[in-house]
Amino acid sequence: MMFKRELLDLVVSGKKTQTRRLYKRVLREGRIYALKRSWIESTGDYIKITRVTRQKLGEVTEEEAEKESFSSIDEFRIAWIRINGSWDPETMVVVYDFELTDPPPKQSRLA
Numbered sequence: 050m051m052f053k054r055e056l057l058d059l060v061v062s063g064k065k066t067q068t069r070r071l072y073k074r075v076l077r078e079g080r081i082y083a084l085k086r087s088w089i090e091s092t093g094d095y096i097k098i099t100r101v102t103r104q105k106l107g108e109v110t111e112e113e114a115e116k117e118s119f120s121s122i123d124e125f126r127i128a129w130i131r132i133n134g135s136w137d138p139e140t141m142v143v144v145y146d147f148e149l150t151d152p153p154p155k156q157s158r159l160a
Contacts, residue, residue, distance in 0.1 A: 059118040067116035069142040100146035107138025
């Protein structure tokens with residue numbers, strides 16, 4: 050899973066535990082994903098998706114903005130516009146709660 054550089058640092062530090070994404074490909078709850086700086090460069094860190102939900106952007110609460118690592122909904126909205134280009138409170142997004150975790154165990158090819 051990719052994050053902007055400044056947000057990636059917050060994920061790795063454990064301060065960011067939630068993210069919203071425009072609906073493209075939904076990640077699965079319970080699955081472990083590598084954190085990436087780019088499509089090809091991994092950080093060596095991993096997150097486990099602990100919950101997947103959907104909501105409208107306009108339904109983001111102060112508590113959720115804090116989980117996103119912002120001090121307010123206004124700060125979250127400004128970052129959203131910078132990253133995604135616009136803010137429409139009716140836009141449906143996928144919400145991922147996650148936690149830092151160890152890498153998944155290597156699978157044996159003999160199994």
